[in-house]
Amino acid sequence: MHLPRLRSLPVWQQDGLIALTTWLIGFLVYAAGIHRLLAGFDHAPLWVRLLELTALCGLELLRRWVPGALLLATAVLAVDIALSPSLPVMIVFTDFLYAATLYGSRRTSRVMIGVAAASVVVVLVAVLVLAQQWRTAVLAGLGVLPFVLTPVWWAANVRQQRDIAETERANAGQLAKIAELDRRAAVAAERGRMARDLHDVIAGHLSAIAIQSEAALSLPDPKLAKTVLESVRENSVSALEEMRAMIGLLKAEGGDAETTAPARLADLSKLVESARASGLEVRVGSTVDEVPLPTAVDLTAYRIAQEALTNAVKHAPGGRVDVDVRYLDGVLAVEVRNDVHHRHAPPADGSGTGLLNMRERADAVGGTLTAGPAEGGWLVRAELPVGGTT
Structure with missing residues (x-):
């Protein structure tokens, strides 16, 4: 099964596959008789070792329950050490150290790093006291390193990368919200600008049209009335041109639509004549x-x-x-x-x-x-x- 497909499975199925795979590997190691970490004869029968392995793999289903699963796994490890340390139990226990560091709280993760460092020192001191040769103590301490420090260090790095990714996602979400607010503000500003333009066109040209039309109806001089009506027509044409330009701008996509030139002070004479x-x-x-x-x-x-x-x-x-x-x-x-x-x-x-x-x-x-x-x-x-x- 590919790794991406494995990650898409529910959590309990992922942990179940890990537990089943670990049990099968541990069974093969016990059956081959290569499970002893210390020299000497293993007096514990095979069924006792398999019982330890089954209990520990069963706890794998609860590996994300921190620190409860780690404490129960530690109890099984203590029984195994009392009988004689075995390789499968030690390997499975490293996964509980990894899970506690990765899935626990920040405080738990820091505690796990401290415990991992202290455990190496404790083992070195204990072996130096009990062992007859210092070389034996050094070798024992080096043997503890891969089982304790490696899973904790690895989980701490994975957790750090995960926290960085979550922070980046949160920042991206905030930037998206800011962009949306900017877009809404730009839309509101554009609507305000359009409202001002519409008001200028309507209040300017159409108000002049209404007043001039009323004046033209009451003028007795036909020539003067014609002058007023020409101004009315000029205002009407100007209003239509500006409205057409604005509608064309609203309907344009990509800025390819033709629009009329904006009004400028050079056209002030038209306002004055009106x-x-x-x-x-x-x-x-x-x-x-x-x-x-x-x-x-x-x-x-x-x-x-x-x-x-x-x-x-x-x-x-x-x-x-x-x-x-x-x-x-x-x-x-x-x-x-x-x-x-x-x-x-x-x-x-x-x-x-x-x-x-x-x-x-x-x-x-x-x-x-x-x-x-x-x-x-x-x-x-x-x-x-x-x-x-x-």
């Missing part, structure tokens, strides 16, 4: 036309400006809005200031969904965002670091 078509008076000041900006910062600045203009259209229709984009000392500053005395102001604490999304966007690129009343109006200011951002 806001003007909604009835706002918008003044724009920018010093970043020739400044190369990282894509993440460029997109973040655009979305913040888009959300701020959308809030101005909703909460201060017909008012005046100042949009300033400045670059100084590695920081891109975006300011959107508007009057709020016309109708409804945003929440005083700046806790609206749009403001929360703007803060998250600024924080994602290492920047800051403040929003609140300022000099009789409402000010949104974002500071986005440019250096080192990818």
